[in-house]
Amino acid sequence: MAIALSQDDYWTLFQESAVDRDVASTADQLDITRKYSSQWGHGFMREICLREGLTLDIANYQPHDDIITHSADREHPLEYSFNLPDGYPSSADAIPYHLFGSGIAPGGREKQYANQRIMWVSVHIEPEVFRSFAGNPSGQVPEALQHLIGDPNQKYYVRPGQATPAMHIALQQILQCPYQGFTQRMFLESKVWELMALLLEQEAETQQGRQPVVWLKPDDVDRIHQAKAILLQHLNNPPSLTQLARQAGLNECTLKLGFRQVFGTTAFSYLHHYRLEQARQLLTTDEMSVTQVAQSIGFARNYFTKAFRQKFGCTPLAYRKGHRVHFNIK
Incomplete structure (x- = not known):
């Protein structure tokens, strides 16, 4: 049976579970690792404040039960987030990401599946920090990137993508950072901005090509995960795309576009790599x-x-x- 919580309550419980508030290797209060509550599952979430307005989050946890969280509309900074496959970095799965502009994040429903490993690297950037790279007194960013600094009263911009080999290397370097304290923050901030530069390069290509963004309902995301499970249950005799869409309760177009958005690749490319x-x-x-x-x-x-x-x-x-x-x- 699934557990339903508001997003605020869920994260409050997550934080309160870490009574000892483990600090990663040092007494540095800018780098805090919080344990996942044994009541809900196991794992951790690490929050590293690199500077005011720039935060790196690393999560690796697994819930015992299905958990459904509901959230209201909320203010949101710039963000990018990479969803890492179970077994990363040895896993052969593709690495999907999402790039978000600042603005209003719409409320909705999100489901975490029981005994499914959740791993991600996420970076939050306040607009003022992003503007500091503009190199002019007004902080005006290039026209091609202005959509990332959204109206604070309007829905934010979001684009899905798939990590390039260069992004993969930077992610590994972040997760395997050998430094501590001052040197650690210097190293991690350099990698955070390296990833942002690589993302902005893809963003420019996307804007030039005017590739559409697919907006998925929470139920669509659940059905896309169901479609993936169906594929993996039939490795030696997978259904056709039409059959898969019917079994998952989706139309074929939503399945094709949505699978790429959620997993960063097509359904049968995902299956091909998983088989190998x-x-x-x-x-x-x-x-x-x-x-x-x-x-x-x-x-x-x-x-x-x-x-x-x-x-x-x-x-x-x-x-x-x-x-x-x-x-x-x-």
Whole structure:
């Protein structure tokens, strides 16, 4: 049974659960790690204040039950947020992100699924901090970026996207930062702005191409997650896109555009990469032959070899042999 809470109550409970208010490695009150309440699940959320008006949040938690939160309209700064796949950085899944302008964030309903790992990196930037890069007394940003500084009384701008390899590297560097205190904030702020620069580069391309933004209802998002679950339950015989849309209770257009928005890639590209990742894990044991591994994920042997080489840089047989050598060395 799902637990329903207001968003404010949910985050209040999250914060109150951390009685000891663990501070990450130092007595630095600008870097606080709060434990996820054992009543609700396990994990943590870390909040790092890099400077006034610039905050980096890192979360990694897993609820015990489905949790539905409801929120009202609220003021919102600039933000970008990367949703990391379970097992990151070794996971082969794509990394979707959302870029938000400042303005009013509309209220709505959000569902977190029981026993599903939630990992994200999010950065909040007050408009005044963003304007400080303008290089002029008025703080006027370039015309191509002015839509990111929205009317405080109007709905904010939002654009989904998929992380590039350069973004992936910056995310890893943030999560694996080796420094503490003053040096840590200097390093993390440099990476936060590096990510923002990469996002703005994609934003300029999007604005030039006038790519549409798809607005999804909360129920649509739930059904898209259901569509993903259906795909993963039928690795060796997946339904067609039309069948998948019907089973998930969506029209085909909403499924196609919405799946890309939620997961950063198409439904069948997601399935393709997931199949190969499953195969890679199966190859680390001797329980199945290469042909049997291919059959288990619904690939013909020849196609499997070609697809595996394209993704991992070697044939399935070579990967298995290399894994054996690595295991024996250890």
